[in-house]
Amino acid sequence: MNLLCPECGKRPATLHYTKIVNGEKTEAHLCEVCAQEKGEYMPGFDSGFSFHNLLSGLLNFDMVSSESPNIAQQTVPRCATCGLTYNQFSKIGRFGCSDCFETFRDRLDPLLRRIHGSTTHHGKIPERTKGELKIKKDLEKLREQLARSVELEEFEKAAQLRDQIRSLQERLSE
Amino acid sequence: MSLNQFLENAVSEWMKVKGAESDVIFSSRVRIARNLAHMPFPMLSTASQLEEVTHLIKEALTKDDIPEILENAELIEMADLTELQKRVLVEKHLISPHLAEESTSGAVLFSQDESVSIMVNEEDHIRIQCLFPGFQLEKAWKLASQIDDWLEKHVTFAFDEQCGYLTSCPTNVGTGIRASVMIHLPALAMTGQLNRFIPAITQVGLAVRGIYGEGSEALGNLYQVSNQVTLGQSEEEIIDKLQGVVRQMIDHEKQARERLLGMSSIQLEDRVNRSLGILAHARIIDSKEAMRRLSDVRLGIDLGLLTGVPSSVMNELMVLIQPGFLQQYAGEKLGAEERDVRRAELIRERIGMERE
Numbered sequence: 001m002n003l004l005c006p007e008c009g010k011r012p013a014t015l016h017y018t019k020i021v022n023g024e025k026t027e028a029h030l031c032e033v034c035a036q037e038k039g040e041y042m043p044g045f046d047s048g049f050s051f052h053n054l055l056s057g058l059l060n061f062d063m064v065s066s067e068s069p070n071i072a073q074q075t076v077p078r079c080a081t082c083g084l085t086y087n088q089f090s091k092i093g094r095f096g097c098s099d100c101f102e103t104f105r106d107r108l109d110p111l112l113r114r115i116h117g118s119t120t121h122h123g124k125i126p127e128r129t130k131g132e133l134k135i136k137k138d139l140e141k142l143r144e145q146l147a148r149s150v151e152l153e154e155f156e157k158a159a160q161l162r163d164q165i166r167s168l169q170e171r172l173s174e
Numbered sequence: 175m176s177l178n179q180f181l182e183n184a185v186s187e188w189m190k191v192k193g194a195e196s197d198v199i200f201s202s203r204v205r206i207a208r209n210l211a212h213m214p215f216p217m218l219s220t221a222s223q224l225e226e227v228t229h230l231i232k233e234a235l236t237k238d239d240i241p242e243i244l245e246n247a248e249l250i251e252m253a254d255l256t257e258l259q260k261r262v263l264v265e266k267h268l269i270s271p272h273l274a275e276e277s278t279s280g281a282v283l284f285s286q287d288e289s290v291s292i293m294v295n296e297e298d299h300i301r302i303q304c305l306f307p308g309f310q311l312e313k314a315w316k317l318a319s320q321i322d323d324w325l326e327k328h329v330t331f332a333f334d335e336q337c338g339y340l341t342s343c344p345t346n347v348g349t350g351i352r353a354s355v356m357i358h359l360p361a362l363a364m365t366g367q368l369n370r371f372i373p374a375i376t377q378v379g380l381a382v383r384g385i386y387g388e389g390s391e392a393l394g395n396l397y398q399v400s401n402q403v404t405l406g407q408s409e410e411e412i413i414d415k416l417q418g419v420v421r422q423m424i425d426h427e428k429q430a431r432e433r434l435l436g437m438s439s440i441q442l443e444d445r446v447n448r449s450l451g452i453l454a455h456a457r458i459i460d461s462k463e464a465m466r467r468l469s470d471v472r473l474g475i476d477l478g479l480l481t482g483v484p485s486s487v488m489n490e491l492m493v494l495i496q497p498g499f500l501q502q503y504a505g506e507k508l509g510a511e512e513r514d515v516r517r518a519e520l521i522r523e524r525i526g527m528e529r530e
């Protein structure tokens with residue numbers, strides 16, 4: 001992992017990619033800075049280096065701070081599901097699993113804001129999740145009502161609300 | 175549908191139909207990234223987990239509610255393809271270089287007309303891609319979304335209330351959408367306006383890059399314009415914005431073409447005819463020159479300066495002359511010099527065929 005960048009010989013080579021020149025496949029390893037300077041990218045549609053450039057430029061920020069020896073040992077959040085640490089994430093620029101988002105959530109907002117200018121999804125929602133979200137919102141409302149009726153000592157109403165909450169919770173856990 | 179058919183024809187069925195603005199926009203593409211919940215992303219998956227993903231997709235394909243366009247589609251495993259076959263599929267833009275080169279348990283399925291491809295175990299578990307000729311981003315998004323709806327009935331996607339669809343790369347998080355067009359900008363390039371254009375486009379959150387060629391050069395004046403932002407905006411907003419900017423690029427390109435035609439008609443006529451002459455007669459041609467000449471000829475056709483060569487032949491040739499296709503055509507591995515000879519031969523034949 002700690003291969004030094006052959007271009008500058010100073011920084012770790014954290015970008016690894018395959019290059020095809022005149023039909024010859026070569027493995028290339030560069031640090032973010034040199035890769036950016038060389039303007040390297042892979043031919044084809046999707047994994048264009050422009051995104052890598054953009055991303056590594058943004059992550060560089062985190063890398064510098066997380067790699068300075070004083071801070072490095074302090075906080076190392078590690079995803080319990082896939083084992084990825086935040087340091088590794090900033091090096092490779094990829095999440096290991098969907099639970100990484102929960103584990104790294106505190107640190108993600110600034111990163112997502114830098115990439116997307118936003119931290120909140122406003123697009124499509126899976127049909128099934130839509131149902132769940134609705135139940136969760138309904139539950140929230142019912143719990144508020146319940147608290148109010150308990151306060152007002154409306155015990156009959158409170159009992160009804162409790163039943164409703166229980167049935168919604170059952171539906172959620174199905 | 176046999177694998178051979180996907181490999182042999184440079185032009186997919188979907189490309190044979192003309193789309194809107196096809197004199198400037200060659201194709202429109204929408205790709206959405208999805209991952210399965212409770213499963214590590216492919217990069218950190220074990221072999222058996224990757225197999226499980228493939229298995230789940232295969233299951234879904236057997237269901238009765240499969241979208242019509244995917245009926246009879248079969249999953250093709252990367253492990254069953256040769257390097258050359260994978261390369262050909264990359265050159266046709268049917269699979270990504272990542273799937274061809276890095277994925278260990280990757281697979282793909284195509285619709286009959288190749289307008290839809292679903293990549294499995296690429297950087298994300300699932301990538302749905304829809305390609306249409308000309309300027310048809312909305313149509314491509316609708317189809318991709320419809321396929322997404324169908325798949326979602328059979329598998330559970332990783333989704334988070336705040337972050338949206340979860341993806342391996344933070345640049346795809348949220349909608350997971352990458353919408354793009356392949357745009358031909360010869361007149362803007364000739365008049366030197368492109369250098370002013372590209373920074374402006376980058377500033378509004380879109381990316382522009384050459385489709386063929388390395389570094390900053392764009393062979394054949396072919397560019398890909400795509401969205402960069404995937405979080406915080408709806409899919410429709412993202413597509414709207416891209417469409418708006420592309421619409422402006424089309425207008426500028428057309429104006430530049432008109433101006434060229436008005437100001438230096440004979441020079442332009444000379445240029446496109448000269449390029450056609452070279453393509454029709456050269457014995458050795460490298461891909462750089464070939465792409466440049468093809469771009470000239472295509473411009474000549476689109477402006478009505480050249481007749482007798484259909485514009486679709488140019489689209490076909492741009493794919494056919496790529497190294498993978500050339501070698502597949504030859505049936506053997508070719509060195510760079512041999513390829514230049516074969517390339518010239520192929521172009522001569524193809525153009526000669528149309529002019530007979």
Ligand SMILES: [Zn+2]
Nearest residue numbers: 005008031034
């Ligand atoms: Zn370096």
Ligand SMILES: [Zn+2]
Nearest residue numbers: 079082097100
């Ligand atoms: Zn994880």
